[in-house]
Amino acid sequence: MSTANPVRIAVIGAGYWGKKVIREVLDVAKTTGRVQLHAVVDNSPTMLAQCQQEFGPLDYRVDYQGLLTDPELSGVHICTPNATHFEVASSFLRHGKNVLVEKPLTLASKEAYQLVGMAEENKKVLCVGHIHRFNNGVRELRHAMNTGILGELYYVRFGWTGFLPPQGYREVITDLAPHPFDICNYLLDMWPNKITCRGKGYRTKENEEVAFITAEHPNGLAAQVEVSWLDREKRRDVTVVGSKGMAYLDCSEQRGVLHASPS
Secondary structure, three states: OOOOOOEEEEEEOOOHHHHHHHHHHHHHHHHHOOEEEEEEEOOOHHHHHHHHHHHOOOOEEOOOHHHOOOOOOOEEEEOOOHHHHHHHHHHHHHOOOEEEEOOOOOOOHHHHHHHHHHHHHHOOOEEEOOHHHHOHHHHHHHHHHHHOOOOOEEEEEEEEEOOOOOOOOOOHHHHHOHHHHHHHHHHHOOOOOEEEEEEEOOOOOOOOOEEEEEEEOOOOOEEEEEEEOOOOOOEEEEEEEEOOEEEEEEOOOOEEEEEEOOO
């Protein structure tokens, strides 16, 4: 894509994460000229006012309907609440727009498959914000595993925790677990064939705040995932244990340690 014809992106949802995406789009636009922030959409005038104060004059809108048929719009980055992802993404795909959705893609697998079908039917890009696929530490860990230095792989363990106040409209499983699962699928190059989960909400009885998930794979390898909004320590880490050693990676810092067993 040339600077004369940049990709024009609309950010849908201008909350905490939406603002981060707006900053990134503006930065890439400034440094490369290959993208342009076409519009910012949020149903809260207060959020839009905050954006205008921080980012200056842009095309701010309280709904996205007018963008569906905008011929200049290349695609959208959806940062709305999880429960709205399917509705927003499907609307833009049906109108022939490329779509990037923050995780989780949807809250139901049936809806996720429907979005994939819409993207294929309309020959448009549909992707999820699985940022750790581009994490240098994760890529190096996968390379180390593929060399066989860890031997036969026994299990993988993830810790994805960090304290948050009670959340009234979301739960920890669909909010945090997509990253560990995507990393696990990427590292192992396979999907689990059995998943069990135990979760509980302590401060919010209707929404899980901590969960322990076991994913079993066809080759016998198991992945253990802990997700929590109650743990005071923020962790984004993965441990891989094998017959010849183990590897630990801090995904946030992109730093790892390899422990090889004495030969």
